[in-house]
Amino acid sequence: MSFPLSFRRNLLGLAFLLPTLAVAQTPTSAPTNDPQWYLLDPQQDGVMGVSARRAYQELLKDRVPTLVTVAIIDAGIDTAHVDLKRLLWKNTKETSGNKRDDDQNGYVDDVHGWSFLGGPDGRNVDIDTYEDTRVLAKLQPRFQGKARTSVPAAQRADYDLYVKVKKSYDEKLKENTQRLADMQKAYDENAQGISMLKQALNVTQLDTATLHHPPTQDPNLLRVTAGLYENLREAGYPSLDAVLAEIKEAVTDTKNQLDYSLNLKFDPRTVVQDHPDDVKERRYGNADLYGPDPSHGTHVAGIIGADRTNTVGIMGLSNNVQLMAVRAVPNGDERDKDVANAIRYAVDNGASIINMSFGKYYSPQRPAVEEAIRYAGSKGVLLVHSAGNESKNLDQTMQYPAPVFQNGQRIPNMLTVGASSRANDAGLAADFSNFGRHAVDVFAPGNQIYSTLPGSQYGNKSGTSMAAPVVSGIAAVLKSYFPTLTATQLKSIIMASATPVHTQVQQPGTNKTVDFRELSEAGGVVNLYRAVELARQQVAQ
Structure with missing residues (x-):
């Protein structure tokens, strides 16, 4: 079970750090505030x-x-x-x-x-x-370091599966390692930027109501909040804090995947006390x-x-x-x-x-x-x-x-x-x-x-x-x-x-x-x- 997080949403909170990018966009469809x-x-x-x-x-x-x-x-x-x-x-x-x-x-x-x-x-x-992890953990002791020609014909189907799953496992490991670094960076930058904007506006939350009618007359802040307001409306988020919470959830989820779901030695099934192969x-x-x-x-x-x-x-x-x-x-x-x-x-x-x-x-x-x-x-x-x-x-x-x-x-x-x-x-x-x-x-x-x-x-x-x-x-x-x-x-x-x-x-x-x-x-x-x-x-x- 995986939870998608669009990269453009990671950047929503960064818009006010780059004022030239915080320009309000016109929605391409009729707007609705209905959640x-x-x-x-x-x-x-x-x-x-x-x-x-x-x-x-x-x-x-x-x-x-x-x-x-x-x-x-x-x-x-x-x-x-x-x-x-x-x-x-x-x-x-x-x-x-x-x-x-x-x-x-x-x-x-x-x-x-x-x-x-x-x-x-x-x-x-x-x-x-992951199933990739379970299959690899089962087959790797039999086939690691071997060439296909050295494997008996009766075992080559298993060997081919091993090669396939090893590739997908390695790809997931690399992808999740990079994703964790990217998302942690996005979270840190967003958290810092949100904190800065709250201080500048002297508010405790940055929801759509606050961004739509910000307590400021500063033209730069007005331009920034207007852009963020439109971005949040278009993406369907109630606040910048909600964006930050979703990024944090993605960071936690990705770290868990690396620590557990892609860990060849991890097996939580003893909790259930069943016979997994039956x-x-x-x-x-x-x-x-x-x-x-x-x-x-x-x-x-x-x-x-x-x-x-x-x-x-x-x-x-x-x-x-x-x-x-x-x-x-x-x-x-x-x-x-x-x-x-x-x-x-x-x-x-x-x-x-x-x-x-x-x-x-x-x-x-x-x-x-x-x-x-x-x-x-x-x-x-x-x-x-x-x-x-x-x-x-x-x-x-x-x-x-x-x-x-x-x-x-x-x-x-x-x-x-x-x-x-x-x-x-x-x-x-x-x-x-x-x-x-x-x-x-x-x-x-x-x-x-x-x-x-x-x-x-x-x-x-x-x-x-x-x-x-x-x-x-x-x-x-x-x-x-x-x-x-x-x-x-x-x-x-x-x-x-x-x-x-x-x-x-x-x-x-x-x-x-x-x-x-x-x-x-x-x-x-x-x-x-x-x-x-x-x-x-x-x-x-």
Whole structure:
């Protein structure tokens, strides 16, 4: 699980250190101060939202929804969040806290879900290694220093994997070492500059309100604050302190990757006390759904189904949903065994939709995951998977869980989702998003998405991890109001709702300009309004 941080955002706080660069820029789309821009309508509001509010107001107001369960396979959820606690799925056959497996399903006290990253003593895995690291640690003792010609023919497939994974591991090690240095420098410079500007203005915070009406008449400071105000509005940040906090989070995340995720000797799995190579093992873990850091999963949960009936916080996409928490994603790469078991747990406990905001580039136990995906398909469950945040073309590089089975067949009950931005301009495809004319099904808003955070807080996050739950939320709405729709019909409708967009955009990770339509199978951004229209036509037939 990786968290994108655009380089241009690192520089936002530096603008006032270079006054000649702090010139206000005119937004390329109609401005909106609504933090939940992704719920808005492209035509009515001028941003590339999914028309959720319009759909509720015009198409769904006289319809009665049924209850739908959405499983969130992630790092954990803050189940006490004021905007989520009413929506939690509840295992009515289990009694909370009695330390007994009341329903005899193999999971003790699984009242709101289960964690496959916990141990029987209550401890939990936080950071884990990358799959590259695990594979290299396993193969390096056998092949280090050897030439392919010296390896027996029966072992050459493993040797070739060793060479491939050694290359990707070395690249990650080099990239993260440089990134840590760059981000630490960006953080230090931004922190110093923000402190200087606060002193110059005699203020304690530099939010958009202060920058828009700064307490000064100094023409240089006015020019600087005007530029920063426009930059923050365009990027969707409430303050310069929020920019600084995101850079600091990226510094910490990158350091953890170097210290742990890329450490060939690090193995936190003893915490779980399972048998990691036994993919048939199902009964392990604990009932701690919060875990060491539920920030990512809590944010995902709010996008899908934050309480629409209270008067606080935000509104989730779905208005009649139960949120099932399944913890299987550490800081690092998730393990195939845990993913397979998480999918099975969600299916067996009544989930209609499973959100999977995670991914990696090696899958040593791929058959076990595919078996679980087929099982979900046999039960009519739709899986929604994030495409990844490495600006890669997935038509050329496989990311797992893959959109196809090992036999090459397209997975009929899974959607792979790229991330889009708010403006219909050259930046419509989020600069971090993976893409693929065939491997990625569709795009959804995933850049600067405002949602729930632990401690009943709220904030922005970016990533295809945020785009996937937008699609899961849309799927939940469709299943709720049109319960006869199958998983394959939901997938078809959601893809068809994304009218192809022919905006010329920057291809993620390059300076190349391409037609946005060429970045995914559907060629557009999902739209709930259009999806509801299509669903009505489908069920009327």
